[in-house]
Amino acid sequence: MSFQKDCHTKADLDLCIFHDIFRRADKNDDGAISWAEFVCYFSDGIMTDDGMRALFTEIDTHHTNNIDTQELCSYFSSHLGAHAPVFKAAATLCNAVSLSMKSLAETHPAGSSAAQFIDRFLLREICAHLEAQHRVLRNALDSLESQGRARASAGTGETPELAAAAAAANCQGVVLPYTRLMSAPSSMQVQDSMPQSQADSAGRLQQEVQKLQRLVDRMEANTSFFTGRSEEAVMEEEEPVILVVRRRVTVQDEQLSRLRAALKKYAAELEGRVPQCLFLSVRVYRETGGLVIYEFWESLGSWRKFLPSPVSKELRKCIVDCSEAPESTETLLLPSDWWKQLEH
Template sequence: FLSLLRRGLSFDEFNAYFADGILTTEELQELFYSIDGRQNNNLDTDKLSDYFSQHLGEYLNVLSSLESLNIAILKAMDKTKEEYQGSSVLGQFVTRFMLRETSSQLSSLQRSLQCAMEAVEEQSSPAPTRRALRFTCSSAVSYMYVCCSAAGLTLDHEENWCSQINKLQQLLDKLECQVCHLSAPTSINILLVQRQMSVIEGDVDKFQMVLKSYLAATAAQTDNLHVSVQKLPGKSCYIMYEFWQDRLSWMSYLQSNSSKDFQRCVIDMLEDAEVVSTMLLPASWWIMSNNNN
């Protein structure tokens, strides 16, 4: 590392670290040489630091706060490690609650940041086509569940997958032909949020009660288009689908009391961390579906 600081960065190293899938290699090379100024394929790390320091803006406060937060969390973890075993039952309960609450708050913040990252990347990238959208879901199986449910198809384990895929292909081709006859929607895309939760077997009944309240609260939101949940057969695994007007609507809802209360209630009922994925869908599909209904 010290050797790297002394000799500076080559363009290959710069490209490997900063490539984001949006800027082209040529654009990154132009940036590299504009920072260096010497065009000798050896970028001084001090110049790189100075360049980003000039563009930190509000993120100067964010990064400073993160550094302070990191120190505070590490200190709290060290204290917990030293004192937890010797604490009273009530003291251990409070420690577990504080850890769980801290984890929940950080997870919520991370989801908001991830949404912001995806939003700015989407604004910088060309609008996704229907064919591209097929492969942006977290898994092909999840995407099949969404589309087949919307189309009224079933996913019987004994039925040939190829047959289902062919039916879905025909449906998508039909939708693509019909979309051009629709009036332009007010928003280009809507947001589909998929949330997968594996519930501890003994907590299923309690989870279902909390889930029912959350579904009602979510459905009552003005910007929520639809919310539904599916339990995978033979498993205590639930997949929830939330359709939102746009990404900002969902991000705002994540900060609401209803969303935070749900997260706090279910965190101890889950076997593993909740898996959340998002996908943009053409708003015209949603309009057409409602018109047909």
């Protein structure tokens, strides 16, 4: 069902945004949102796994363990409250912009220089107005999320564990953050996105990449990390550990360049700001369209705390839009001493 058909009547217009949400959440286009797809699209990193499961069950009024369009629209429409006028205005705006752009494409090329100037001026003013409203909404959202994290931490003593729990429970929708992208055999070439100071230290970075590549190769081959050592004697059972995260994404061919650009932007924004992320490597398999991201975090807690951040969520939305299916995620805790030895 097309967007235009969804929104022909006023009643449909009020719901067209939810139809669009459903289409984006339904990654495999089977007409239903599974539990994995639900967590992939709706999780905010604050609500717990139990809370998300309870919400999923509440929306699934047909008890099929899947959510269809009617269930999704009915549930959220009945909970709009004070947001109802905003959603109605947004739906009307979507329709108006579509009609305006169609008209602009037909009339602008043949218009006079004055008419073309007016088109550019009006669009610029509209963009400025919408960006101002976006900032208001973003500030409100950031405030609500900050309050939510504070309440969750006060109630449980730690950051909510939905993302980690979902990954461990075969949830394929968790998006994991990283701080830098580096070249390796069969990996993305992204040096052009890095600051000049990093380009100047390319030799040092290349050495780090080679260390990571050796570690990754050993992990994939299920071999010992340190040749000739099958066991180690340690002083304490509760030794410090680091977190290794492995994410698999199947990217739509036409969306690969968009995702690469998003990854570069993400890396540039986080470089130097999140020291808790120790290392990252991205590998692209051209024949299958698969993309694998390896991340090393100094602790499980540091990864969890970063998941709800705006930067992490921005990349998450891009991955949801660009991937053919929900991503799969694997995590592994390793002794931190192993990482320290690999650094030298």
